Structure formats: C-alpha cells, structure tokens
Amino acid sequence: xxxxxxxxxxLLGGQSLKSNKLLNFRILSICLVLLxxxxxxxxxxxxxxxxxxxxxxxxxxxxxxEIPRYxxxxxLTGEQNFHSKSEAxxxxxxxVLDWIVGLTSSRKESPIVLQRPMSGVVDEEGRIxxxxxxxxxxxxxxxxxxxxxxxxxxxxxxxxxMSPVGVALGADGQVLVADSELGVVVRLDREGRPLGFxxxxxxxxxxxxxRDPERGLIYVADTLAHNLKVFDDEGRLVETIGQRGKMxxxxxxxxxxxxxxxxxxxxDTFNARIQVFDALGDQKMSLxxxxxxxxxxxRPKGIAVDSDDNIxxxxxxxxxxxxxDEQGRFLMAIGGTGTDAGxxxxxxxxxxxxxxxxxxxxxxxxxxxIFQFLGGxx
Amino acid sequence: MSQRxxxxxxxxxxxxxxxxxxxxxxxxxxxxxxxxxxxxxxLVASEGEILLYxxxxxxxxxxxxxxxxxxxxxxxxxxLQSPTALSARGDDLYVYDDAARILYKYDIAFDALSEFxxxxxxxxxNLSTSRMTGLYVASDLTVFVTDPNSGRVLRFNREGRLIxxxxxxxxxxxxNAVQVDEKSGRVFVSDSVYGHIVVFGMTGMPLQAINSxxxxxxxxxxATDITFGPDGLYVVDLLSKEIFVMGLDGTPRYSFESSELxxxxxxxxxxxxxxxxxxxxxxxxKIYEDGxxxxxxxxxxxxPGSFYDVTDMSLDRNMLYVADSLNGRVQxxxxxxxxxxxxxx
Numbered sequence: 230x231x232x233x234x235x236x237x238x239x240l241l242g243g244q245s246l247k248s249n250k251l252l253n254f255r256i257l258s259i260c261l262v263l264l265x266x267x268x269x270x271x272x273x274x275x276x277x278x279x280x281x282x283x284x285x286x287x288x289x290x291x292x293x294x295e296i297p298r299y300x301x302x303x304x305l306t307g308e309q310n311f312h313s314k315s316e317a318x319x320x321x322x323x324x325v326l327d328w329i330v331g332l333t334s335s336r337k338e339s340p341i342v343l344q345r346p347m348s349g350v351v352d353e354e355g356r357i358x359x360x361x362x363x364x365x366x367x368x369x370x371x372x373x374x375x376x377x378x379x380x381x382x383x384x385x386x387x388x389x390x391m392s393p394v395g396v397a398l399g400a401d402g403q404v405l406v407a408d409s410e411l412g413v414v415v416r417l418d419r420e421g422r423p424l425g426f427x428x429x430x431x432x433x434x435x436x437x438x439x440r441d442p443e444r445g446l447i448y449v450a451d452t453l454a455h456n457l458k459v460f461d462d463e464g465r466l467v468e469t470i471g472q473r474g475k476m477x478x479x480x481x482x483x484x485x486x487x488x489x490x491x492x493x494x495x496x497d498t499f500n501a502r503i504q505v506f507d508a509l510g511d512q513k514m515s516l517x518x519x520x521x522x523x524x525x526x527x528r529p530k531g532i533a534v535d536s537d538d539n540i541x542x543x544x545x546x547x548x549x550x551x552x553x554d555e556q557g558r559f560l561m562a563i564g565g566t567g568t569d570a571g572x573x574x575x576x577x578x579x580x581x582x583x584x585x586x587x588x589x590x591x592x593x594x595x596x597x598x599i600f601q602f603l604g605g606x607x
Numbered sequence: 608m609s610q611r612x613x614x615x616x617x618x619x620x621x622x623x624x625x626x627x628x629x630x631x632x633x634x635x636x637x638x639x640x641x642x643x644x645x646x647x648x649x650l651v652a653s654e655g656e657i658l659l660y661x662x663x664x665x666x667x668x669x670x671x672x673x674x675x676x677x678x679x680x681x682x683x684x685x686x687l688q689s690p691t692a693l694s695a696r697g698d699d700l701y702v703y704d705d706a707a708r709i710l711y712k713y714d715i716a717f718d719a720l721s722e723f724x725x726x727x728x729x730x731x732x733n734l735s736t737s738r739m740t741g742l743y744v745a746s747d748l749t750v751f752v753t754d755p756n757s758g759r760v761l762r763f764n765r766e767g768r769l770i771x772x773x774x775x776x777x778x779x780x781x782x783n784a785v786q787v788d789e790k791s792g793r794v795f796v797s798d799s800v801y802g803h804i805v806v807f808g809m810t811g812m813p814l815q816a817i818n819s820x821x822x823x824x825x826x827x828x829x830a831t832d833i834t835f836g837p838d839g840l841y842v843v844d845l846l847s848k849e850i851f852v853m854g855l856d857g858t859p860r861y862s863f864e865s866s867e868l869x870x871x872x873x874x875x876x877x878x879x880x881x882x883x884x885x886x887x888x889x890x891x892x893k894i895y896e897d898g899x900x901x902x903x904x905x906x907x908x909x910x911p912g913s914f915y916d917v918t919d920m921s922l923d924r925n926m927l928y929v930a931d932s933l934n935g936r937v938q939x940x941x942x943x944x945x946x947x948x949x950x951x952x
Contacts, residue, residue, distance in 0.1 A: 482716075501698075521748070574944045594944065
C-alpha cells in the first residue's frame with residue numbers, strides 16, 4: 230500500500246506537469262492498451278483433457294465407521310489439470326535438448342495457475358468458471374472443449390478486471406461477473422467477449438451474484454451498501470432489498486449468494502448468519518449464529534445448496550465447510566487449516582455442479598478443492 | 608518547431624512512464640472488496656510475501672445499549688490515541704489506550720468501540736494509574752488484563768465482571784505480559800522485575816516459576832513479551848535480544864539470536880512456526896523462519912504498512928493485529944501461508 234500511495238502521488242505529479250491534457254490522456258490510453266496487448270500476447274493456450282487428479286488421494290468424510298457422505302474428488306489449480314497430449318508424447322530427445330538449451334519457451338513462461346480463487350459456477354455443459362482476485366481474471370476450466378481459458382479483459386479496449394468476486398450464469402449462455410473494484414457486473418458471452426455492464430453508478434461494491442432463471446432476475450450483494458440489488462436480464466434495477474442492521478431482512482456486509490429451488494440464500498457475513506428468501510424477496514429463514522465453536526459462524530462466506538437441499542457454508546475464520554440440512558440443522562464439517570485434502574487456508578466460495586460435486590475455493594492455497602457428495606439417505 | 612517536437616517527445620515519454628506507473632499501480636494493489644467500509648484487503652499474491660495489509664482501525668462509533676447501528680441517535684465517535692496493548696479473538700478486539708488510560712472493546716463486525724469498564728469500575732479496581740501492557744482474550748472470550756502497579760493479573764468475563772485475580776506477592780511484582788495455555792487452562796505471566804514467568808492454575812493458584820535461576824545458559828534476563836507456538840512457549844529477551852523456546856514446564860528447548868533486533872517489542876508465532884517480532888527501534892516487524900531472519904516488514908511512517916512504535920501484536924487465526932501506538936491506530940494484516948510445494952511433474 231505504501232508503494233501504491235507513492236505511485237499515486239507520482240502519477241498525479243506527472244499529470245500536473247503536462248499542458249495538453251487531452252493529448253496526454255489519449256497517449257496514456259494508447260500506452261495502456263499497448264501494455265495490455267503486450268500482456269495478452271504472452272498468454273499461452275492450454276489444451277488437453279480436464280482432470281481433477283483426485284484418484285491419488287483416498288479420503289472420505291465422515292471417517293468410518295460412519296456412513297461416508299463425501300469423497301475427495303481432486304483439485305483445480307490451473308494448467309496442471311489439463312493433461313496435454315502434446316506434452317505427454319514429448320520425446321526423450323526433445324527433453325534432453327530442453328535440458329541442454331535450458332531456457333525453452335515453455336519454461337520461460339510462468340505457468341497458468343490460480344492465485345487467489347474466490348468463487349465459481351459450473352454451467353449445464355460442465356464448464357467451470359472460477360474468479361481469481363489476484364490474477365484479476367476468470368479462469369474457465371472447459372472440459373467440453375478441453376481448454377483452459379483465462380478471461381481478463383472486460384471491455385473492448387482491453388481494460389482489465391480489477392477484482393472479480395462473484396460469477397453466475399446469465400440468460401442465453403451469458404456469464405455474469407461481479408467486479409467489486411469496478412463496481413459493476415460484467416456481462417460476457419460464452420467466449421469471454423464483453424457484452425456490457427450492469428449496475429454502473431448503482432452498485433458500490435458488488436460481490437456475490439446469483440440469478441433466478443425462472444423470473445430472469447439477477448441478485449447482486451452490494452457489500453458496502455449493505456443491501457441486495459435486483460436487476461432484470463436487461464440490467465434494469467428492479468428492487469433493492471434490505472439495509473444495514475440486525476433484524477430479519479437486514480444485512481451487515483452481505484457477501485456470497487446462491488439461488489436454488491426457488492430460494493435465495495444470502496451470506497450475511499458480519500451478522501454471522503445465512504438468510505434465506507423466497508423468490509418474492511421475503512425472508513423465510515435465518516441459519517446459524519455467532520460463536521467460536523464448529524457449526525457456529527464468525528466469518529461465513531460461500532454458500533451453496535446440493536440436490537438433497539443440504540446447505541453448504543464456508544466458514545473462513547475456521548477454514549471449514551459446514552453442512553446443514555434444509556431446516557438449518559448442523560450436520561457435519563470438513564476442514565482444518567493446511568494444504569492436505571480437505572484442509573483450507575482462508576477459503577471463500579463454494580459451488581455445486583449437476584453431479585453433486587462440491588467445489589470449494591481454497592483461496593490462500595491457490596486451488597479449488599472438489600468433493601463428491603455420495604448421497605444422504607440411509 | 609524543434610522545441611515543440613521535443614516537448615511532445617517529452618510528453619510521450621512522460622505519458623508512457625505514467626502509463627507504466629499506472630499499470631504497475633493496478634497490478635500492485637487490488638482488493639477483493641468483501642470487507643465492508645474502508646476495510647479493503649490486498650489479496651494479490653506475490654512471491655514470498657507474508658503480511659498482507661488489510662485495513663486500519665482508528666476508532667469507531669459507540670454502540671452501548673443500541674441494537675441498530677444504522678439508527679444510532681447521538682452516536683459518539685471514539686478515536687484511539689495511543690493503543691499500546693491488544694488482543695483479538697473472533698469479533699472481540701480489546702485495545703488498551705495508554706494516552707486515554709481506557710480499555711476499549713471493539714466489535715469488529717459492527718465497527719463499534721466501547722469502554723470495557725466504566726470509569727468508576729476502572730478507579731475501583733485501581734487500574735487507572737496502572738499502565739497495562741498485557742492483554743489476552745481466551746477461547747471462552749474471557750479477558751486477562753495485567754495490572755503492573757498492583758502486581759496482579761485480572762480476569763473478566765465479556766460483560767466486564769471480575770472473575771479471578773491472579774496474584775503472588777512473593778513472586779509477581781510487575782506483570783508485563785499474560786498468555787493462557789488453552790489446553791491446560793494455565794495462565795503464564797511474565798514479570799519484568801524478577802525476569803521470570805509465573806504459572807498459575809486457572810483458579811488463581813500459583814504453580815511454578817519458570818526461569819527463576821539467574822544468568823544460566825538458556826535463560827533469559829527480561830522477557831518483553833511471551834507467546835505460545837508449535838514448539839511451546841516463546842520468549843523474547845529485551846537485553847540479549849535472543850528468542851528462547853521452552854516447553855510449557857519451562858524446560859529449555861532451543862534459542863536463537865536475533866542481532867538484527869534493536870528494541871524488541873511484541874512476539875507472535877504462527878502455526879507454521881514463523882516468529883514475528885516487532886522492532887520498536889526501526890519500526891518494523893521482523894519475521895524469523897528456522898531461527899533466521901526471513902523478512903523485514905514495514906518501516907517508520909504513517910502510511911498503511913508503516914509503523915510508529917509497535918508495542919503489541921495479536922494473532923487470531925490468520926489475522927494479525929498490530930498496535931501501531933504512536934500512529935494512534937490498529938493495523939490488520941492477513942498472514943499468507945508458506946508457498947505450497949509445487950506438484951510433482
């Protein structure tokens with residue numbers, strides 16, 4: 230931050246020196262575009278088969294003799310997940326040559342890996358979208374086309390994401406990304422091409438995002454304004470829900486959202502609870518309370534619901550994922566601080582695909598951990 | 608004409624430099640913005656960085672007896688003047704202000720600061736003349752407070768009611784730091800006069816004094832601060848500037864020198880056995896790994912990430928709270944874990 234401040238000062242100083250502001254602004258923007266183009270030019274395309282690599286680690290929860298409910302299914306870290314055919318068949322001679330020459334092109338480039346994954350979503354076809362607030366990009370683990378895409382530009386001129394936090398699926402195959410620093414929701418098509426913004430001049434610090442597909446409504450958690458803003462698919466503000474407070478329907482720094490089974494789940498982080506709303510915006514249930522023990526909340530973050538209506542909450546203070554039934558009764562937890570399977574360091578989002586795989590953004594370990602839900606009955 | 612062209616060249620160069628600066632600016636500070644208010648977290652992962660600046664607390668609104676902070680009537684703003692001791696757990700942050708001589712309780716979730724004791728209670732307990740340097744919030748959210756003038760440690764519940772007094776007139780003279788071993792419930796109090804650590808049972812019974820001999824090898828002279836970590840009890844010695852690590856029964860395990868330290872203040876050890884010591888001489892936090900200086904963070908100043916006399920630190924899970932006393936604020940840092948070993952090729 231100290232460095233940032235001094236840079237800011239120099240930046241201001243540099244500007245005051247100049248007389249023709251308009252010209253300079255143009256040059257500046259050209260420079261920025263050039264710079265971002267340079268950054269893009271270095272990008273590598275990673276192709277191959279998407280693999281989670283969970284077979285190597287055999288872990289189940291809860292441990293025997295209990296009935297296992299979850300199995301470790303692997304992790305997403307970046308290009309390591311793509312078993313590239315071309316690399317796999319690299320001949321021994323080429324490897325020796327690599328070793329002799331030293332700096333081959335593939336070694337010089339830094340690998341495409343997650344740095345601080347925040348949250349994610351999986352589309353109907355199985356593409357996994359993960360926001361990364363440090364890489365300032367959306368990673369698309371495309372198992373369908375066998376590609377890893379990194380989307381970092383949000384406008385036509387190449388201005389980058391600043392802090393992509395929430396991601397949700399929009400209408401007609403669109404992807405919606407809430408950028409907390411830009412203060413907008415960015416609409417992208419399936420190829421990552423920007424289509425426009427939602428909530429300019431309306432959103433202060435958008436974080437979590439979820440969509441009600443039936444009604445075509447987009448819910449955005451505005452953390453700084455302590456409310457939820459509801460947009461239609463065209464991006465018009467329809468409604469604002471809540472204000473800062475502790476009462477039902479009020480919020481203190483809402484963060485992550487999910488929409489499942491006609492219900493909206495809101496992590497009300499600083500009130501240490503999950504609030505559940507019906508599709509009309511009426512508060513139906515409050516889950517959890519403040520406390521230091523497992524099953525209680527200090528800093529709840531990600532929220533997700535599986536096909537059995539079990540509710541998953543990431544408790545970032547304790548590095549745990551907590552599971553509750555649909556009435557909000559605490560069932561079990563997976564977690565602990567560390568880098569092993571089922572451990573986390575400052576986790577953030579949680580999301581679930583159609584195969585009941587639970588994805589947890591293990592933010593400070595730079596990975597997404599995946600757990601297979603084995604079913605709750607008997 | 609030539610002058611004009613050279614000017615425009617200069618402008619281009621300037622603009623380019625500005626662009627570079629701007630892009631590096633964008634690259635170097637970006638926040639996820641989940642934390643509300645002015646609290647912003649820098650989450651950009653850079654090589655080997657351990658402390659990530661989050662936010663600063665300069666004060667807060669009073670919230671005594673008020674349920675809804677958005678409907679405060681006549682809310683009063685408290686400003687910290689010189690926070691010298693602190694301890695945090697969950698949403699509770701206790702801060703002792705040495706200038707105001709007030710022990711505050713700060714509600715992290717609601718950005719609300721309140722006096723932990725009323726003035727009357729403060730005077731009754733005779734704490735108003737005592738400069739407390741040691742604070743500790745236990746896992747049951749009771750708070751331990753050193754009272755150096757009376758040579759005792761007091762334990763209060765969250766509502767500020769006195770629960771237990773820890774005193775030993777023969778062995779405890781001026782307590783300067785207090786820590787609780789959460790497993791056994793034993794209370795460790797460091798004494799700046801006798802240069803030893805008195806161990807109490809949870810109920811207040813003195814059990815043992817650690818380091819009671821003088822000048823032997825593996826013994827410290829004056830502990831400025833004590834803390835627990837993966838290897839037991841860690842002590843930073845004001846005079847020898849050595850860090851002593853011992854078992855909870857006082858058995859010396861190992862020690863290491865830290866000649867870089869000018870004037871050690873507070874010591875913290877994280878779960879990866881990294882040792883953080885605030886240096887009050889050059890206003891830095893020095894981080895030791897495996898007994899060697901790994902990183903020096905900060906420097907004198909009032910910008911975020913700079914310090915002016917760090918007298919105390921508290922670690923709660925992965926958040927480090929730093930009493931930046933003469934800047935009149937508490938700074939919060941996220942502690943990044945060590946880099947994960949790269950997966951095998």
